[in-house]
Amino acid sequence: MPKTEFHTKAGDDPEGLLLRSWLDQAALANGFDGLRITDTDLGQAPEKLRTWLAQGRHGQMHYMERHAAIRSDPQLLQPGTIRVICVYMNYAPKLDLEREWQRIESPGEAVISVYARGRDYHKVLRQRLQALASQIEARIGPFGYRVFTDSAPLMEVELAQKAGLGWRGKHTLLLNREAGSTFFLGEILVDIPLPVDAPVESHCGSCSACIDVCPTAAITAPYELDARRCISYLTIENPGPIPVEFRAAMGNRIYGCDDCQLICPWNKFAQTSALPDFAERHGLGDSTLLELWSWSADEFDRRHEGSAIRRIGYVRWRRNLAVAIGNALHSKRSSQTIKNTLRHALQSDWVQANPLVREHIEWALAPAPEIPS
Ligand code: B12
Ligand code: SF4
Ligand code: SF4
Numbered sequence: 557m558p559k560t561e562f563h564t565k566a567g568d569d570p571e572g573l574l575l576r577s578w579l580d581q582a583a584l585a586n587g588f589d590g591l592r593i594t595d596t597d598l599g600q601a602p603e604k605l606r607t608w609l610a611q612g613r614h615g616q617m618h619y620m621e622r623h624a625a626i627r628s629d630p631q632l633l634q635p636g637t638i639r640v641i642c643v644y645m646n647y648a649p650k651l652d653l654e655r656e657w658q659r660i661e662s663p664g665e666a667v668i669s670v671y672a673r674g675r676d677y678h679k680v681l682r683q684r685l686q687a688l689a690s691q692i693e694a695r696i697g698p699f700g701y702r703v704f705t706d707s708a709p710l711m712e713v714e715l716a717q718k719a720g721l722g723w724r725g726k727h728t729l730l731l732n733r734e735a736g737s738t739f740f741l742g743e744i745l746v747d748i749p750l751p752v753d754a755p756v757e758s759h760c761g762s763c764s765a766c767i768d769v770c771p772t773a774a775i776t777a778p779y780e781l782d783a784r785r786c787i788s789y790l791t792i793e794n795p796g797p798i799p800v801e802f803r804a805a806m807g808n809r810i811y812g813c814d815d816c817q818l819i820c821p822w823n824k825f826a827q828t829s830a831l832p833d834f835a836e837r838h839g840l841g842d843s844t845l846l847e848l849w850s851w852s853a854d855e856f857d858r859r860h861e862g863s864a865i866r867r868i869g870y871v872r873w874r875r876n877l878a879v880a881i882g883n884a885l886h887s888k889r890s891s892q893t894i895k896n897t898l899r900h901a902l903q904s905d906w907v908q909a910n911p912l913v914r915e916h917i918e919w920a921l922a923p924a925p926e927i928p929s
Contacts, residue, residue, distance in 0.1 A: 669812025882920025
């Protein structure tokens with residue numbers, strides 16, 4: 557959105573507009589790509605969150621359940637809060653949409669979600685949000701605030717949507733005309749009566765590309781997502797076995813999934829991140845399954861130092877790779893080397909001691925399941 561357009565209710569309050577204009581500049585100077593402000597009223601959203609939880613759509617993400625009440629009201633998270641400063645930050649190191657699709661369709665390649673190829677975004681955003689908050693304090697004096705991103709019990713997309721950072725797509729993510737959806741969200745909860753911004757219009761129209769492309773039909777209706785079916789959940793959050801019904805659909809996606817974003821027409825406008833933090837590490841946008849499979853546990857820790865991927869641990873990492881390698885074998889476009897590598901791995905002490913990984917390797921080595929005609 558144009559950075560000069562305010563949409564505020566500041567009216568003719570020159571003090572408010574001056575501060576607001578300074579805030580926009582300060583956000584940019586700290587590496588954010590847009591800033592908007594809203595109040596703490598989440599309207600109908602908490603009710604929908606409760607229904608979503610009651611349907612069990614959060615799967616094993618028990619923290620979603622535990623913090624449901626706090627998530628529904630930012631004032632419970634940080635007493636005294638009356639405004640939420642919402643920011644977004646582009647994360648794509650580079651986004652060649654054609655190349656991304658080509659890799660998804662090449663069974664031997666390992667596909668890692670674009671957002672996870674650089675430094676852990678939690679650290680990047682937190683530090684920069686804190687710096688922004690300190691600068692505000694230096695300008696206006698002491699005030700009550702707390703910074704958040706992602707893991708905090710806040711309805712971030714809902715708040716950002718209300719603040720006007722973009723509209724909610726049918727895939728449930730936030731997107732805007734200037735940057736598509738390849739950005740993270742962050743917030744500063746504050747106790748100062750800043751002028752609030754207005755939401756922007758939705759531009760999804762009759763499009764349903766994200767719903768149609770989803771490999772596991774996780775977007776069960778516009779704006780509704782069943783996390784238990786989402787490859788992002790299955791490969792990252794899910795601690796147990798990947799349900800057999802979703803393994804073939806996972807293809808070669810071994811960490812997260814971007815399909816519903818890659819297909820979105822608005823991501824033709826996705827912006828490249830200017831921050832070195834999000835530069836691709838260790839060729840993660842370009843690796844084969846066998847290269848990653850060859851990593852030892854120590855190598856996994858070393859190479860993913862400071863990356864969000866390290867959080868899933870070596871066992872889930874190998875579980876995901878085993879499924880992707882199985883899919884490569886089933887596609888019959890893979891070499892005998894892949895089969896031999898898996899057979900060899902099955903004999904190892906490490907695999908024998910990790911029944912979760914063993915079961916996924918056995919699945920991978922089994923003949924391809926019949927596809928009903
Ligand atoms: C849990 C979670 C997940 C879960 C569930 C995702 C989901 N859509 O709910 C999983 C693990 C699947 C996931 C995946 C991803 N995530 Co995530 N995730 C979160 C988290 C922590 C909470 C989201 C949440 O509250 N979900 C619960 C549901 C109920 O909330 P909701 O979608 O807001 O629900 C609203 C609508 O869907 C609708 N709705 C719900 N039910 C119903 C029913 C009816 C009838 C109707 C009409 C409407 C409706 O109304 C609800 C309230 O307004 C947020 C960070 C945060 N603290 O907010 C990041 C966040 C949403 N994730 C993020 C990202 C980047 C991703 C991935 C792209 C990562 C990847 N590449 O793999 C994928 C995208 C998958 C997708 N299409 O959503 C970013 C999104 C940034 C953006 N541009 O919007 C966030 C904001 C993190 C951040 N700080 O940047 N994520
Ligand atoms: S793919 Fe279409 S429906 Fe989905 S978010 Fe993008 S514009 Fe909206
Ligand atoms: S991230 Fe992948 S699996 Fe999840 S909703 Fe989007 S397309 Fe479907």
